[in-house]
Amino acid sequence: MKKLIKYDVKKMLGTLPYFYLFTICFASLTRIVNIWSDIQFIFIIGQVLQGTAIALMVNILVNTFINVIVRSFVTSFYKDESYLTHTLPVTKEKLLNSKIISAVILTLLGVLVCFASLFIMFYSSDFASLIKTLINSIIVGFDMSGGTFVTIIVLLFFIEIIALLLVGFSAVVKGYSYNHKKVKMSFIWFIIYYAVSTVASLLVMVVVLAISGNISALTATVMEASAFTTILIVGLINYLIMAVVFYFICRKQFSRGVNVD
Amino acid sequence: MNLLEIKNARKSFDGKKIIDGVSLTVTRGKIVGLLGKNGSGKSTLIKLINDLLTLDDGEILVNGEKIGVNSKAVISYLPERSYLDVSKKVSEIFDYFEDFYKDFDRDKAESLVKELELSLDMKISKMSKGMREKISLALVMSRRAELYILDEPLGGVDPVTRDRILKTILSNFGENSSLIITTHLISDVEKILDEVIFIDKGKIVLQGDADKLREEENASINDIFRRKVQ
Incomplete structure (x- = not known):
């Protein structure tokens, strides 16, 4: 398993390390240049550098998704390389699990680089206290600390990405089980899976809010603390369930065997 | 116990029968030619084994x-x-092969690469189709496997390379192993075959000992194939 993960991570990384490096370089340059931001000309350069760093961050997240799903998953399991992948003396479950673990590692890495770059670009004691004040104003009346709130938000974001990846994997496995129009069918199944899971999540959310007496939160302009906490926690559980359900859908379909081109 | 046993294998694509009730056995120490025209179902059968x-139906057993x-x-x-x-x-x-296949003999692979006049430092992307085929062959023949399955190893290479490939296959093939080779270039391989299986339209047309067949039919395998498979 370790060997599989090693090769999968290496393959999924592709050119991403260059993007990591460029992003951190541009973030650092932005920081340096912004020291003299009171000079108009330098300020413009700083804005350009900052824009480039942010564009690179978006690129990292998009490329991670493309590398994980297209470059690694489809190529290894369904294209020419699949002739080697599926003839390795390894179970189908291990092949799949390795891809998922590698995807999680890569997503974490991408998010970490983005956070590190944002930290490099914007961190200052003033900025930190501004964020702190902002968080404290959001959690007024909440039965949680600022740290817990941030942890839940980061976790929610991370699990959402993982759930989305698993929806993607399941759609590809389903799409490639067809004899023709595999890419088109993968795309259609992605939309179906995503729409169904999103509607199901929303329904669960509505039911939970109704039971907890917070249904008015859906239309209210100012949300009550208890409603907000419920939404956060139900959202987190929903994405977790979504990830687990799609993992089993993907595993079941994949274990049935493949039909490579 | 048979090394490979296929029982009533069936595979269809869009309602078209590609493999239609194929049953066959392969014992140890044999070189078996799986012979058929293009589109006869050879590669599909090999893919099913792998x-x-x-x-869709049937069973494939390796060592039971x-x-x-x-x-x-x-x-x-x-x-x-x-x-x-x-x-x-x-x-x-x-x-990669060393990490995943316990029976991979790296020394043998490296000497095969030298024999085939290739280099270990070469990038696959810089190689021609023929060179890639040679590397793949070196990888496959450097395993101490029980069953070697070579799907069209001679396709798309010149006659000199074909001879070299056949020589490589024969000199690296263990006595207790078996080898299945699929090809439509029958005359190139018939001299090395112990057994032949003719496949046409997804069905086994004939299976037998190559020498006996030559004797009984008083013809080469290539000629017998032409007679049996229209």
């Missing part, structure tokens, strides 16, 4: 066990198309 396609981790550990398969990762060097592909 778990690259799922059976269904296709799975154990069968993959003893089968060394050379597919029709190149499965090499083009971003890697030859040596990196060897590392």
Whole structure:
């Protein structure tokens, strides 16, 4: 398993390390240049550098998704390389699990680089206290600390990405089980899976809010603390369930065997 | 126990029967030619043995066990198309094989690469189709496998390379192993075959000992094939 993960991570990384490096370089340059931001000309350069760093961050997240799903998953399991992948003396479950673990590692890495770059670009004691004040104003009346709130938000974001990846994997496995129009069918199944899971999540959310007496939160302009906490926690559980359900859908379909081109 | 046993295998695509009730056995120490025209079902059958396609019906057993981790550990398969990762060097592909196949003999692979006049530092992306085929062959024949399956190993190479490939196959093939070779270039391989299986329209037309067949029919395997498979 370790060997599989090693090769999968290496393959999924592709050119991403260059993007990591460029992003951190541009973030650092932005920081340096912004020291003299009171000079108009330098300020413009700083804005350009900052824009480039942010564009690179978006690129990292998009490329991670493309590398994980297209470059690694489809190529290894369904294209020419699949002739080697599926003839390795390894179970189908291990092949799949390795891809998922590698995807999680890569997503974490991408998010970490983005956070590190944002930290490099914007961190200052003033900025930190501004964020702190902002968080404290959001959690007024909440039965949680600022740290817990941030942890839940980061976790929610991370699990959402993982759930989305698993929806993607399941759609590809389903799409490639067809004899023709595999890419088109993968795309259609992605939309179906995503729409169904999103509607199901929303329904669960509505039911939970109704039971907890917070249904008015859906239309209210100012949300009550208890409603907000419920939404956060139900959202987190929903994405977790979504990830687990799609993992089993993907595993079941994949274990049935493949039909490579 | 038979090394390979296929019982009533069936596979269809869009209602078209590609493999239609194929049953065959392969024992140890044989070189078997799976011969058929283009589109006869040879590659589909090979893909079914290698778990690259799922059976609609029937059973495939290797050493008495269904296709799975154990069968993959003893089968060394050379597919029709190149499965090499083009971003890697030859040596990196060897590392990969060494990591996953316990029976991979790296020294043998390296000497085969030298024999085939290739280099370990070469990147796959810089290689021609013929060179890639040679590397794939070196990888496959460097495993101490029980069953070698070579799908069209002579397709798309010149006659000189064909001879070299056949020589490589024969000199690296263990006595207790068996080898299945598929090709439509029958005259090139018939001299090395112990057994032949003719396949046409997804069905086995004939299976038998190559020498006996030549004797009985008083003809070469190539001629017998032409007679049996219209």
